[in-house]
Structures are given as structure tokens and as C-alpha cells.
Amino acid sequence: MNITQRYQFSLALLTDMYQLTMAQGYWKKGLAEQEAVFHMYFRNNPFKGGYSVCAGLEDAVDLLANFHFSNNDLSYLGSLKGSQGQNLFEESFLAYLKDLKFTCEVDAIPEGTVVFPNQPLLRIKGPILQCQLLETPLLTILNFQTLVATKAARIVDAAQGDQVIEFGMRRAQGPDGGLSAARAAFIGGVGATSNLLAGQLFQMPVKGTHAHSWVMSYKSEEEAFSAYADVFPHDSVFLVDTYNTLEGIKKAIAVGRKMREQGAELKGIRLDSGDLAYLSIEGRKLLDEAGFPNVSIVASNDLDEHLIQSLKIQGARIDTWGIGTKLVTAFDQPALGGVYKLAALRAPGGEWEYKLKLSEQLVKISTPGILQVRRFYKNNTMVGDMIYSETMVPADSPTMVHPNDPTQQKNFPQDCDHEDLLVPIFRAGKCVYSSPALPEIQERTKKQLHLLHETNRRLLNPHTYKVGLEEQLHAKKMALILQLRQGEKQGQE
Ligand SMILES: Nc1ncnc2c1ncn2[C@@H]1O[C@H](COP(=O)(O)OP(=O)(O)OP(=O)(O)O)[C@@H](O)[C@H]1O
Numbered sequence: 001m002n003i004t005q006r007y008q009f010s011l012a013l014l015t016d017m018y019q020l021t022m023a024q025g026y027w028k029k030g031l032a033e034q035e036a037v038f039h040m041y042f043r044n045n046p047f048k049g050g051y052s053v054c055a056g057l058e059d060a061v062d063l064l065a066n067f068h069f070s071n072n073d074l075s076y077l078g079s080l081k082g083s084q085g086q087n088l089f090e091e092s093f094l095a096y097l098k099d100l101k102f103t104c105e106v107d108a109i110p111e112g113t114v115v116f117p118n119q120p121l122l123r124i125k126g127p128i129l130q131c132q133l134l135e136t137p138l139l140t141i142l143n144f145q146t147l148v149a150t151k152a153a154r155i156v157d158a159a160q161g162d163q164v165i166e167f168g169m170r171r172a173q174g175p176d177g178g179l180s181a182a183r184a185a186f187i188g189g190v191g192a193t194s195n196l197l198a199g200q201l202f203q204m205p206v207k208g209t210h211a212h213s214w215v216m217s218y219k220s221e222e223e224a225f226s227a228y229a230d231v232f233p234h235d236s237v238f239l240v241d242t243y244n245t246l247e248g249i250k251k252a253i254a255v256g257r258k259m260r261e262q263g264a265e266l267k268g269i270r271l272d273s274g275d276l277a278y279l280s281i282e283g284r285k286l287l288d289e290a291g292f293p294n295v296s297i298v299a300s301n302d303l304d305e306h307l308i309q310s311l312k313i314q315g316a317r318i319d320t321w322g323i324g325t326k327l328v329t330a331f332d333q334p335a336l337g338g339v340y341k342l343a344a345l346r347a348p349g350g351e352w353e354y355k356l357k358l359s360e361q362l363v364k365i366s367t368p369g370i371l372q373v374r375r376f377y378k379n380n381t382m383v384g385d386m387i388y389s390e391t392m393v394p395a396d397s398p399t400m401v402h403p404n405d406p407t408q409q410k411n412f413p414q415d416c417d418h419e420d421l422l423v424p425i426f427r428a429g430k431c432v433y434s435s436p437a438l439p440e441i442q443e444r445t446k447k448q449l450h451l452l453h454e455t456n457r458r459l460l461n462p463h464t465y466k467v468g469l470e471e472q473l474h475a476k477k478m479a480l481i482l483q484l485r486q487g488e489k490q491g492q493e
């Protein structure tokens, strides 16, 4: 179930007020139908990492496909007042919004694709009024899910094939934060969630153990485990750290033996405090010596990719990682920082005019054009991504230029395998894309990460993957920057 079904009402007002005031401005000035191109992209990989995993497109597509202003939305807008007490929005503008239909063309990178800074994840072309209104909801969806999918991919990579379960709902940034995070975490490679609503809405596997309160509600730990085993003879994972962990493991083993006598089998134990390396190693010994080699050890307690990596190095014997807070809140980077910038404009029937936003820093200057990303491969490994404009056809053996250092260039031989990453999503307002099922998206993430060199994947100081501008586009961008800077100078003289 996707975002508009979850909310069951129009999401047209899930935007910032300035999008609506600008929309009224464009409409009033007769500029609403000017054709614009906007790109959504981010400037840095999160978590000081070497890559990102894009996510959120299915919700974005759903939002666009159902885009409309309901009567409730319009009457709310009609009730808003300006500072002099006048209506902020005119009746005839509200009538225009009532009949507004989404007519844009959208291209985007499929979910589960490995992506990098400065490349468009989504490109929208259409009447400027529509493109502008959609900035905020597109950013909120793509920014958050991409951030969490990336965090999950890093955690899953650190877990080296062990099962990872997402436990974060209780610590998430509100109910939708928790739900979207569960979906994105699954895209990043997490195997299951403890969140039942996410399981129901997204058809994701759900898993869980039990809480300390269960143990505390019985007179003894052993009684608590026995009672749980009575109710779930084939699905019991005992939380063993309420009082003394090693003693708790011995009690779990004692109950496990009784379960066996009754034809049941203990599935696992969970460690939630203390030294997880030491306790898992000792716990494994106790379980193995007692004839329970198949009882798995689950660990939780403020874990993230760095702690998992450290625990692995320490020889921890953990089979399943339960990760909550640091996964769903994308610790320690609360936002991806993705932006949505105007890149080209044309009056109906006119020529495309390239647009860019100047900044003191070259790195922050947006790239003009109608952009596409061409990814090149050598021996089944990604070797570079070239951003080009569809208005300037790249050479057969193209050269790309580093966006911030023109002395760094890379040429791709003619026989280099390549693919264009943005695919058609909407044409003339009609959806032409069918989103794959979540397990397929998860599989895509896995395959994509295998195509990325391990030096780009390591957690500490990863190698920077090469992303550049196709040379004609680079030249065009530089010329435009110079032209705008000269204009600025002349204006000051
Ligand atoms: N072997 C280890 N190496 C590094 N970090 C560890 C190790 N074992 C546990 N940790 C982490 O150390 C942090 C603190 O854990 P610890 O259990 O000591 O404190 P706690 O959570 O406050 O315990 P309690 O719940 O008993 O109060 C947690 O993030 C935990 O994941």
C-alpha cells in the first residue's frame, strides 16, 4: 500500500506555502504554462560513505499519479488570509487549481540503484507551476527513503550475510518516519521488521522476540521462558539479559531441554546489554556444549554498522542483528540534503534556455540542461558516471570533466559497456512505469552493490567514485557561469 492510500486524502497540500504563492504568481502573470525542467539530486553521500542507494520512487510515483486538489484543500486555501486580512488566494486561481491535471514528463532512477552526489535521481519536465508545487513532497519522500536505504545497506554490508532485523518503530521520527524507514530499510537489504503495520502495508516479513517486561512479570526467569515456550513452542527466542546474562543463558538451555522432551525446539536467545562480543562467545560455548548448536544468537542494543564491524573483528558469535534507533533515524546524519533545482526553461513553442543557480562555491552551482546519467562498466564493475544533457549528444568515446576541477578528466573507450540510469516514469502526465515488488527492489540493491568496487564500499575513508560532466555540458555550464558573473559585475558598476 503506498502513500496516498495510507493517508486516504489528497496530498496536494503536503507542500510548503511558498509553492502555492509562487503558483498563484505564475498563473497571474500568465507564466504557468512555461515549460520547465527540474532535477532532484544530493551533494554528498550520507554517513561519510562512498555511495547511496536510492529509494522512495514508488511513493513519489503514487503521489504524482494521484495529484489533485480536493474541495477540502481548496476551501482551506480559500480561508487563508494575507497580512492585511485579504484572501491570500483568489477565487479564480482556486478554480484553476480545481481543474489542474498533472501533465508532466518524469524520468527517474529506479529504486535500489546505487547513486552518487550531483546526479539527478529524478527529472521532471512540464508546466513550471506543476513542477514547482511538487518540489517539497518529492524531496521529502526521496530524501528520507534514500537516506535510510543507504544506512541499511551499510549495516547489511557490515553484517556480512547475517540476518538483520529492523526494530526501530518506537524510536523513529513519528509514525510515518517509522513506516517509511521500514520500507527503505528493506530496500537496503534488511530481512524483516518488527513493525506489523509495515509488514501489512508493504508485505514485508515480520519477526520478533519478547521484551524484558515479559521476564519481569514472572517470579523467575525460568518460569517466564517456560510460559513463553508453552505459547510459542516453535517460535521462542528468549531475552536472556534481564538479571545476569550467562545465568539467563543457562536457564534458557534448561527450558530448551524441557521443550525438546515435548517435541518443541528453542529457536534462539537475545542479548540486549553488556559486552556483546564476550557474552555471545561464551553463550555460543554454553549452547554448543549443551547440544544446542542450532539455537541462534540475536543481539541488539544501540547497534550500527560500525559496532557490527567491531564486534565481528572481536570474534562475536552473533547470527542475527536487531537494529532500531540508529537505522530508522539514520544516525548520525539526520537528512540527506537532496535539492530540487530549475535547470531549463522555455516559453511555449520557444527554445530551451539553460538555467543555473550561482553560488560562491563551484561545488554548489547547479548544472543546467535536460540531464541524464550514463554509467560505464569495465569487467562488470562500475567505473564512472557521466552526467550529460539530452540536448547535446555525447561522442562515441566521450570524455567527462570533474565538476569542480576541470583538470581532472576521464575518457571512456568506445567499447565500454554503459547504460542510462534515468528511465521513463510519466509521459504527458500518464504513468508508464510499473514499480517492481519490494523483494525485487531489494535484490536490485544487492546486485548493484556487487557492481561497485569494494574500495567505494568501505566504511572508513572510502575511495571517491568518479562522477563528471560530459565535456560539452561542462563547457556550456562554465560559459553560463561566466556570463552570469559578468552580468552580476555589470549590474554592480
Ligand atoms: N564488545 C563490544 N565492543 C564495542 N561495543 C560494545 C560491545 N558490546 C556492547 N557494545 C555497545 O556498547 C554500548 C553500551 O552497552 P552496555 O550494555 O554496556 O550499556 P547499556 O546499554 O547502558 O547497558 P544496560 O542496558 O545494562 O544499562 C552499546 O551501544 C552496545 O551495543
Ligand SMILES: O=P(O)(O)OC[C@H]1O[C@H](OP(=O)(O)OP(=O)(O)O)[C@H](O)[C@@H]1O
Pocket: 167, 168, 170, 171, 210, 211, 212, 213, 272, 300, 301, 302, 303, 322, 323, 324, 325, 326
Ligand atoms: O537499541 P536499538 O537499536 O534502538 O533497538 C531496539 C531496542 O528496543 C528495545 O529496547 P527497549 O528498552 O525499548 O525495550 P525492552 O524493554 O523490550 O528492552 C530492544 O530491547 C532494543 O534494545
Ligand SMILES: O=C(O)c1cccnc1
Pocket: 167, 168, 194, 207, 208, 209, 210, 300, 322, 324
Ligand atoms: O522483537 C524484538 O525483540 C524487538 C522489537 C522491537 C524493539 N526491540 C526488540
